[in-house]
Amino acid sequence: MRRHHFAFIDIETTGPNVLENEIIEIGCVLTTPELKVVEEFELKIKPEHIENADPVALKINHYNPQNWISALTLPQAMEILSVKVKDHIMVGQNVAFDSGFLECAFLKTQKSNPMHYHKLDTISIAWAKLFKNSDLKHFSLREMCLRFGIKNENAHTALADARATYELYKKLMAL
DSSP states (O other): OTTOOEEEEEEEESSSOTTTOOEEEEEEEEEOTTOOEEEEEEEEBOOSOGGGOOHHHHHHTTOOGGGGTTOBOHHHHHHHHHHHTTTOEEEETTHHHHHHHHHHHHHHTTOOOOSOSOEEEHHHHHHHHHTTOTTOOOOOHHHHHHHHTOOOTTTTSHHHHHHHHHHHHHHHHTO
């Protein structure tokens, strides 16, 4: 695992249900094993069934149809993602949520997931390193950014949250 690059990934969706809702945005920060940034990118994806969207989710992730006019189709986005993240270890804040949606998208587009099978979750890492701190009640990305002085001015946009997760991971590894 030491030789694998990292893919700090965050997704935005039309809701919490992987079977009913869709990915509408993927943000990614690719790094070397030493955490040097190699590339950052964001993929906006046109929802196919916006009628199934949770209005609260759309409000949280700032969905505006005008900003998705030139968005990619899911197959186009997954093709781009597949090439860029090959053999990378996925790192995420609540990685199970994002990886669940990504696995579903890979299946839907008939692409195999090219990432390394190991995944790292910054919530789990934070809990393991900070559980003795009785003042810490929540491990959300927002709370972790506040605790470590990480600016995330565009929270709940995929690339901003992927960048914040990358910064959080570096802070946690330094503890």
